[in-house]
Amino acid sequence: MESAETPRGQALFNERCAICHYDQSAAQKVGPGLKGIYARGKFADGKKVDNSSMTAWIEKGGKDMPGLKDVLQPADIRALIRYLQTI
Numbered sequence: 001m002e003s004a005e006t007p008r009g010q011a012l013f014n015e016r017c018a019i020c021h022y023d024q025s026a027a028q029k030v031g032p033g034l035k036g037i038y039a040r041g042k043f044a045d046g047k048k049v050d051n052s053s054m055t056a057w058i059e060k061g062g063k064d065m066p067g068l069k070d071v072l073q074p075a076d077i078r079a080l081i082r083y084l085q086t087i
Helices: 005-017 051-060 074-086
Strands: none
Touching: 005 074, 051 074
16 A cells, blocks of 8 residues: 555654654554554544544544644645555
8 A cells, every 4th residue: 555655654653653653563652553553443442543533633633642733734644644554
C-alpha cells in the first residue's frame, strides 16, 4: 500500500507522533504503539480504525493526545494515514 505520500507521512510521524507512539511496535510508549493499527482494526478504546476515524482522531486528539487539526494540513493528515496503513 506504499504510495508517494508514504515517505512524507513517515517524516510527519517522526516529527509529530514518535515522541508518544512507536511505529515499529505495538508496545505502549506514552500512547499505544501503532504498528499494525490498521491490521488490528481497533483503537486502544475499542473503536473501529478506518480512514475517517483515524482522521478524526488525529484532528481532535484523545484522552492524553493533543489534536493536530491546527498544526497539520489535510494533505499532511492524508500522508500520515497512508504511512500508518503501511506499518
